[in-house]
Amino acid sequence: MNISVLGCGRWGTFLAWYASKIGHNVSLWGREGSANLLQLKEKRKNEYLTISEEMKLTNSLEEAVSFADIIIISISAQQLRNLGKQLKLLPDAQNKIFVLCMKGLEATSGKRLSQVFKEEVGSSVNLAVWLGPGHVQDFVRDIPNCMVIGSENIEVTKTIVNTFNSDLIRFYYGQDLIGNEIGAATKNVMGIAAGMLDGLNYSSLKGALMARGTREISRLVRAMGGNDITIYGLSHLGDYEATLFSPFSNNRRFGEDFVGEKRFNKLAEGVATIEALQQLSKQYDVELPICDALAQVIFNEKEAAQTLLDLFLRPVKFEF
Template sequence: MRVTVFGCGRWGTFHAWHADHIGHDVMLWGRPGSKNLQELQATGRNAYQEIPASVTLTDDLEKAVRHAELCLVVVSSQGMRSLLERIRNVEGAAGKVYVLCMKGLEIETGKRLSEVFCECMPKTRVAVWVGPGHVQDFLRGIPNCMVIASSDAQVTELVIEAMKSPLIRYYYGTDLIGTELGAAVKNVVGLAAGMLDGFHYGSLKGALMARGTKELSRLVEAMGGDRMTIYGLCHLGDYEATLFSPHSHNRRFGEDLIRGIPFTKLAEGVHTVRAVMELSKEYHVELPIARAVYDIVHGGEDPKTVLTGLFLREQKPE
């Protein structure tokens, strides 16, 4: 199968490697002037891996779209809409199958990424791909489990069949609301976990995990999803990779914030928490952990006071 990966950062490059590894004809697209693409073109690798010579690198969007039968979109959540608005103008773009491999919400609208996709490219087949795992671990041959979800079961089946691999066991997702919210908001909980690490309060992560799943399950239910989805791979199952791993950008952002160290890599939770607070207002669901992260990261409030306040709230039934 011909596969195009849109986005040549850490995860985009891994997805290109993985698709090539399982036998597909792969093209990897990066925007013109992308430093990531320039590095791959000049050296054949990035900080994490080598890119196979059989993977075609390009900054030509039309060429990338025309190449593909299956399109893996691996750009930042906030940059997805503008990319799709360009892709949809390419002849034949609507006939492809698209897989959104990011975790986040659109800040301006609070919309899930599949909702943004359907606005930009209506009546086009789309799935989301979420779940635990780090590039570094996959490249060492450590397998993991992930979820492919779509509102169309045939699309889910097509994507899983195309991407089946000894490295990844896929599960079929049927609840797009819970799957996408769970994947996005676990990054917010990751920020809080990193802050706890910064204060050497790691023993509080257990309570953070228990309450994080609880509060998010209420929001998912209020939005029409299945609250139990949060206890699966999209959220709780991804906590180790996000709340504990040294590879987690969100955890590291939180820790470095407390330590006063600038963090320059992408931590999606920083953006996502703004959209989450809008959803909290819209659906009248209290989200104490998300509120605490928002108040610290965007409100400039004292991290120690806010974080310890989370664990000293009034007593009530669990």
């Protein structure tokens, strides 16, 4: 199978490495002038892994799309709409299977990434999402994990699972696209909250964060028409260990550095997701107290320690 990966950051490069490792022909695309792509061309490696000599590297979007049967997209969520506009102009795009390996929501609209992509490329495009726990640093050491593939078309789901399943990654069929996409995006928000608790030496509250976070997001998923049970699956709760506790999590590290007043230079998708959730909270009339508290701290400069303590020590109420 010919696979193209669009995006040569940490996760995109890993996906290309993984597809190559399990026997596929792979092309990896990066934008013209991309420092990551230049490094890979010069050294065939980044700080996490080494790619094979056979892997194609290109900054031509048309070349990457025409090469592949399946196209994996792994870029910043906020850049997806613009990429979709470019893909729509390519003659081959409608005949391909696209897989979004991204966890986020469009900040300005609150829309799920599959919605954004179909708005730009076309409603009939073959599209799936690839979500769930796992860090590059663990996978390259042959530490396995479980992930989920979801699509509105079960045949597309089966094709992707059959193409990428291995002893390193065990896939499950996702049955609820709304729940899986919202779950994957919002676990990054909970990761930011966990990092703040770590930075404030309130790590023991992460258990309460997990319990209340899943309940909060399940209410939102139900209001949006999804299955609230999905939040307790791989895309959200199943990804908590990798996001709320791992030293490799950018979102957890962002939260810890934020309360420590340290500069954080990597992408933390959860920040834009908090903005998106403000939109969804109003649109679906669902209270999101954890997300609201984080918005107050990050965007309105509320004091983090008191805001988070007030959140968890709210007036007594029934748990369920």
